[in-house]
Structure formats: C-alpha cells, structure tokens
Amino acid sequence: MSSGDEAIKDLKAAILAIEWEINDDAILSLMNAIEPLKKELAGKKPLLVCLQVMGTLGQYIKKAKQRAHPDAIQLLPSVFAALEKAVTGDALDEKEIVALVRVEVDKYNHLKNELAKPRKSAAKPSAPPQDVTAGAGGGGSTIRNLMDQKEDRAVDGAFNALFDEMVSGDNSQPPSKAAPSAMPSSTPVKGEGDKEVVPDRHDEEVFQEADDLLDDFFSDDGLDLSLGDEEPGQQEEAGGTVEVDVGQIKDEKVEETVVDVASVEEAGEEVDVSKIERIVKAINEDVSDSLLAELAEEIKALQGKYPDHSSMLLFLQSIASVGRHLQSNKECELELSCEILQKMYDRLSHALFTMKPQQHLLAAHLDMMQDYINWHEKIVSAMQKTVVEAPSVYDEMALKKTEKLPEEIRSEVVEIVRQEVDSLRTELLELITQN
Amino acid sequence: MGFINVKKKEVQIKIVYYGPGRGGKTTNLDYINKKYKQRIKTEMVSIKTHGDRTLFFDFLPVDIGKIHGFDIKIQLYTVPGQVKYNATRKLVLKGVDGLVFVADLQKERQESNIKSLEQMKENLLTHNKDISKIPLVLQYNKIDLKKEGIPLLSVEEMEQDLNQELKVPSFVGSAITGENVVETLKKIISMTLISFRKELQ
Ligand SMILES: Nc1nc2c(ncn2[C@@H]2O[C@H](COP(=O)(O)OP(=O)(O)O)[C@@H](O)[C@H]2O)c(=O)[nH]1
Numbered sequence: 001m002s003s004g005d006e007a008i009k010d011l012k013a014a015i016l017a018i019e020w021e022i023n024d025d026a027i028l029s030l031m032n033a034i035e036p037l038k039k040e041l042a043g044k045k046p047l048l049v050c051l052q053v054m055g056t057l058g059q060y061i062k063k064a065k066q067r068a069h070p071d072a073i074q075l076l077p078s079v080f081a082a083l084e085k086a087v088t089g090d091a092l093d094e095k096e097i098v099a100l101v102r103v104e105v106d107k108y109n110h111l112k113n114e115l116a117k118p119r120k121s122a123a124k125p126s127a128p129p130q131d132v133t134a135g136a137g138g139g140g141s142t143i144r145n146l147m148d149q150k151e152d153r154a155v156d157g158a159f160n161a162l163f164d165e166m167v168s169g170d171n172s173q174p175p176s177k178a179a180p181s182a183m184p185s186s187t188p189v190k191g192e193g194d195k196e197v198v199p200d201r202h203d204e205e206v207f208q209e210a211d212d213l214l215d216d217f218f219s220d221d222g223l224d225l226s227l228g229d230e231e232p233g234q235q236e237e238a239g240g241t242v243e244v245d246v247g248q249i250k251d252e253k254v255e256e257t258v259v260d261v262a263s264v265e266e267a268g269e270e271v272d273v274s275k276i277e278r279i280v281k282a283i284n285e286d287v288s289d290s291l292l293a294e295l296a297e298e299i300k301a302l303q304g305k306y307p308d309h310s311s312m313l314l315f316l317q318s319i320a321s322v323g324r325h326l327q328s329n330k331e332c333e334l335e336l337s338c339e340i341l342q343k344m345y346d347r348l349s350h351a352l353f354t355m356k357p358q359q360h361l362l363a364a365h366l367d368m369m370q371d372y373i374n375w376h377e378k379i380v381s382a383m384q385k386t387v388v389e390a391p392s393v394y395d396e397m398a399l400k401k402t403e404k405l406p407e408e409i410r411s412e413v414v415e416i417v418r419q420e421v422d423s424l425r426t427e428l429l430e431l432i433t434q435n
Numbered sequence: 436m437g438f439i440n441v442k443k444k445e446v447q448i449k450i451v452y453y454g455p456g457r458g459g460k461t462t463n464l465d466y467i468n469k470k471y472k473q474r475i476k477t478e479m480v481s482i483k484t485h486g487d488r489t490l491f492f493d494f495l496p497v498d499i500g501k502i503h504g505f506d507i508k509i510q511l512y513t514v515p516g517q518v519k520y521n522a523t524r525k526l527v528l529k530g531v532d533g534l535v536f537v538a539d540l541q542k543e544r545q546e547s548n549i550k551s552l553e554q555m556k557e558n559l560l561t562h563n564k565d566i567s568k569i570p571l572v573l574q575y576n577k578i579d580l581k582k583e584g585i586p587l588l589s590v591e592e593m594e595q596d597l598n599q600e601l602k603v604p605s606f607v608g609s610a611i612t613g614e615n616v617v618e619t620l621k622k623i624i625s626m627t628l629i630s631f632r633k634e635l636q
C-alpha cells in the first residue's frame with residue numbers, strides 16, 4: 001500500500017515539524033496528513049483511534065500553543081510511533097496492535113486527567129485582593145488556580161470584544177451606537193492602502209524631521225501652564241477624559257460615555273452596592289443602631305432584587321450576620337467586627353468589578369469565608385469568655401445563633417464552589433476533547 | 436505594528452506604557468493629556484475600577500502633526516498592573532510599535548519592577564516580538580519621593596536591575612510633577628518613527 005506509506009511519511013513530517021515549533025501551519029499540516037489516512041485505514045479501529053487521538057492533541061496544542069502541556073507534545077510522536085509500527089511493522093496480529101494502541105490511549109486518558117487538574121506552575125501567582133492567605137481549606141489554592149486560568153480566558157473573551165471594536169477601523173461596519181467617540185476612526189487594522197511597518201531599534205540613526213515635529217508639538221509655547229495647581233492624577237470634568245467606571249455603568253451613563261459595554265453586560269447584572277459602601281463606612285466611624293438597621297434593610301432590598309445572584313447573596317449573608325452580631329453585642333470585639341465588615345464589603349465590590357461575577361466571585365468567596373471563619377472564631381471565644389465571667393449579661397442564645405451561622409454558610413459555599421468548579425472542569429475538558 | 440497609508444497619507448503608531456501596578460503609567464498619560472489638552476483634540480478613555488486602578492487600559496490618541504504631508508497619529512495605551520490581568524496586558528500589546536516601561540523607584544518595588552519587565556518580555560514573545568529589537572524606553576518614576584525621605588533605589592541600581600542587557604534610553608522622572616514625562620514620550624515616538632523614515636521620504 002504505497003499511497004498509505006506516503007501518507008504515513010507526511011504525517012511523520014508534520015509531527016516532527018510540531019516538535020520543532022508549534023505554529024498554526026504545523027498543526028494544519030498535521031490535520032491534512034491525518035485526513036487521507038482516515039480513509040486509508042478505514043475499518044481498522046485501533047488505528048483510527050490513534051488518528052483520532054493525534055487529531056485531538058493537534059487541536060489542543062493549536063489552542064494552547066506555548067501553554068500546551070508538555071506531555072501533550074510528547075504524546076503526539078509516541079502515538080505516531082505506535083501507529084507506524086502497527087501499519088508498517090512486520091505482521092503484528094490484531095491483539096498485539098490493540099495492546100500497542102491501548103498503551104497510548106492510557107497515556108492520553110492520563111493526560112486528560114492532568115489537564116483537568118489545575119496547573120502546578122507557579123508562574124501565575126494568584127491574586128485576588130491583597131493579603132490572600134491559604135484560602136478556605138486545602139481546596140482553596142486548587143480552586144483558585146483554576147480560577148486564575150479561567151479568569152485569563154474570560155478576560156480574553158470580554159476584552160477581545162471591546163478591543164476588536166476599538167481596532168475595527170473604518171473599513172468595517174459603522175461602529176455600534178455605543179462606540180466611544182474618543183476612539184480613533186482609523187486604528188491599526190490593516191486596510192486598503194496600508195503598508196505595515198514593524199519598528200526596530202536603530203540606535204545610531206536620527207530622523208530629524210520627526211524630532212523637529214515632536215519638539216514642535218510638545219513645546220511649551222502657547223500652553224496655559226496653570227498645570228501646577230491641578231494634580232494630573234485628578235479627574236476633572238473639563239480635562240477631556242472619558243472615565244468609564246466599569247463598576248458603575250448605568251443605563252443612562254452608557255449613552256453618555258458611549259463606550260460599548262457589551263463586555264460589561266456580559267459581566268452579568270449590574271449591581272449597585274454603593275449604599276452598602278456608604279453605610280459600612282459610616283459604621284466604621286460610629287456604630288449606631290440606626291445604621292445597623294439601615295444595613296440590614298439595604299441587604300434585604302438587594303437580596304430581594306437579585307434573588308438569583310447566588311455569589312453576591314453569599315457576601316450579603318455574611319455581611320448581614322456580622323451586622324446582626326453588632327446589633328446584639330456591640331461590646332464584643334467591636335473594632336474587629338467593623339474591620340471585617342469593611343473587608344467583606346471591599347471583597348464584594350472588588351469581585352463585582354471582575355467580569356463575570358458568577359464565576360469570578362469564587363476566589364473572593366473563599367477568601368471571604370476564611371475571613372469570616374477567623375472572625376467568627378474570635379467572636380465565639382470572646383463571647384465564651386464573657387459568658388463565663390458574667391453569664392447573666394450575655395444571652396447564650398446569641399452565642400448559639402452565631403455558632404450556627406458558619407455551618408449554613410459553609411454548606412452554601414460548598415454547593416456554589418462545587419457547581420462552579422464543575423463547570424470549569426467541563427470547559428477544560430471540552431477544550432481538550434473537542435474535535 | 437505601525438501602518439503607513441500612502442493613499443490617506445497617514446501613519447499610525449501604537450505606544451504602550453507597561454510596568455508594575457501603581458507605578459505611574461496612568462499618571463504619565465494623565466499628565467500628557469492635561470498639559471496638551473488644547474492640542475490633543477481627542478479624549479482620553481480611561482477604564483477604571485473604584486479603587487482608581489486601571490481595569491482594562493487607558494487610551495489616548497494624539498495626532499502630532501505632519502511629516503512630508505503624512506499625518507502622524509500616535510495611540511498611547513497603558514496596561515492594567517494587577518497580576519491577574521495578564522490576559523489584558525497581552526492583548527494591549529497586540530500590534531505594539533514602541534514601549535515605555537515605567538518602573539517604580541521605591542525600594543520596596545524592586546522585585547515588582549523586575550518581574551514586570553520579565554513578564555513584558557514573555558508577553559512580547561507571544562506576539563513574536565523581541566524585547567531586544569522593539570523600540571523601548573525606560574522611565575524610573577517617582578523621583579519626587581526622594582524629598583519625602585522615602586527609600587528609593589539609586590539610578591545605578593535601576594540600571595543594573597533593568598537595563599544591563601537592554602541598554603535602552605532611560606529617564607529618571609516623576610509622573611506627578613511631570614519631570615521627564617514629555618521627554619520620555621518624545622524619545623519613544625522618535626525611536627519608533629525612525630523605522631518609518633524611508634517610507635516617509
Ligand atoms: N509621588 C509620586 N506618586 C506617583 C507618581 N506617579 C504616580 N504616582 C502615584 O502612584 C499611584 C499609582 O499611579 P498610576 O498612574 O495609577 O499607576 P499605574 O498603575 O501604573 O497606572 C497614584 O496614586 C499616583 O498618584 C510620581 O511620579 N510620584
């Protein structure tokens with residue numbers, strides 16, 4: 001079967017090329033080499049499995065590029081070797097061929113499992129809000145690792161949309177109604193008449209006309225040099241800056257600032273927690289019953305408004321429980337409780353600013369849970385102490401109530417975490433199994 | 436990459452300010468924007484979070500004028516500094532022509548400077564760009580803090596950490612006071628435009 005031999009040779013060349021350098025061309029040659037072999041080997045199931053595995057690996061490597069798992073790149077020639085041996089080797093019987101292929105399939109399945117696990121690579125420090133500790137339990141860092149990968153990809157998607165909008169020059173459709181006016185009409189997208197220039201460093205050269213133009217444009221002549229009074233970092237309305245606060249875009253504001261917020265919409269429902277921010281701040285200055293009541297009320301309102309926003313509800317629940325504690329036991333660890341309130345709010349607001357709250361709140365949940373548990377332990381031990389010292393002053397029921405809370409919250413976290421991790425896992429698996 | 440459009444007589448160049456978070460990239464652009472607001476006819480777009488951190492990027496288009504009849508359009512971008520937004524940083528680097536690396540002179544930021552530069556190098560590689568070839572200027576920012584008695588790294592230390600191999604132009608400056616902010620920008624545009632010289636003559 002000479003055409004088969006030819007096709008095998010092509011496949012071998014393609015695989016060698018990938019080992020040498022991963023690029024789209026190399027992957028394309030691989031795919032092109034696999035196709036004819038599928039026909040050639042029709043009916044020979046174990047061999048077709050080899051081809052399928054190679055195809056899948058190729059797809060995966062194409063997507064993952066440099067980030068591809070090294071085992072995936074090594075598995076490719078290994079599967080090929082098995083295939084080659086089965087096709088060209090002297091008279092292997094069916095059983096031997098199956099055994100040969102099974103080894104490769106096992107390796108492939110192992111790799112799949114590896115890929116579904118978080119990467120060990122330390123190259124990517126996890127970075128939810130500062131001072132992140134180990135997270136809640138041993139699973140924390142694992143989940144957070146997953147989150148990091150996820151975030152990178154989600155950011156890619158959302159950002160791509162916005163970025164593409166920006167760089168789609170006048171050769172594409174008119175910018176959507178919400179395209180920012182400040183965006184240049186023609187941006188670096190190659191269009192008709194464009195010639196690309198890839199700038200290099202030419203240390204010795206001088207381009208006098210360019211330097212003259214720069215001196216001209218950036219000269220101080222005729223400038224209103226009142227700059228000193230204005231902090232350049234400050235936002236001042238006449239400063240000509242379109243400030244887009246992703247956390248706060250409301251419908252009317254979208255019209256005004258005209259930035260396409262498709263990506264922001266994708267971020268999930270816009271939630272305004274500014275009232276909580278204000279109340280928490282006020283509580284930190286001076287705790288009063290009316291403020292605590294206001295906090296409880298606002299939390300209730302938000303809970304009613306966003307009944308499906310499970311991630312946020314979890315935050316709210318925790319904030320509410322600290323609030324309740326303050327209401328019943330202001331004396332006990334007051335400072336600590338105010339502090340945790342602020343911290344929880346910060347985490348909530350930070351998490352709401354990330355792009356896909358439902359997914360991205362996960363890491364923040366874990367951090368918040370850790371904070372909550374630490375706080376709770378301190379509260380419980382402080383209360384126990386006072387209960388022992390002056391049992392009549394403190395209601396033992398309050399202690400029990402506080403004690404019970406983390407269990408409820410914990411099980412809710414576990415459920416949300418489980419769901420989110422499941423969906424992440426599915427996505428990762430899809431990435432490597434899609435053909 | 437930059438573009439020269441002979442029909443429209445226009446050159447487009449993309450400059451990205453890169454560097455560790457809170458190093459002063461946005462402040463650089465703010466300064467330019469404020470100082471030249473009468474000449475910069477467009478608006479700066481800043482996408483921020485509440486904490487005043489750059490979430491996506493800042494974007495400031497500046498048309499500096501004409502060379503031999505060609506309009507020179509410069510687009511200035513900054514990248515977000517937070518570690519987790521590397522995907523965004525990578526995307527902003529897409530098609531970059533020239534880079535300003537804004538390092539923070541504060542002693543405690545030494546590690547972040549080095550890490551950020553290292554990451555920039557890697558991110559450039561994913562766009563098939565070589566840090567040793569692309570026009571690049573370093574800015575050692577926040578020199579004004581010296582007066583406040585805050586421990587700063589010396590210029591020699593900065594050079595040793597960041598510029599030993601690169602050997603690119605570097606400026607000690609302050610984005611807050613504006614010291615060397617304009618000089619930095621002029622230098623990077625000038626370095627980038629050199630590659631267009633032949634096309635423009
Ligand atoms: N003292 C001083 N502060 C600066 C300077 N440049 C920036 N900052 C401050 O550093 C913080 C971060 O600056 P920003 O421009 O947002 O940093 P970015 O994350 O690199 O964009 C802000 O509070 C700035 O006001 C500077 O030259 N001197």
Ligand SMILES: [Mg+2]
Nearest residue numbers: 460461489513
């Ligand atoms: Mg910034």
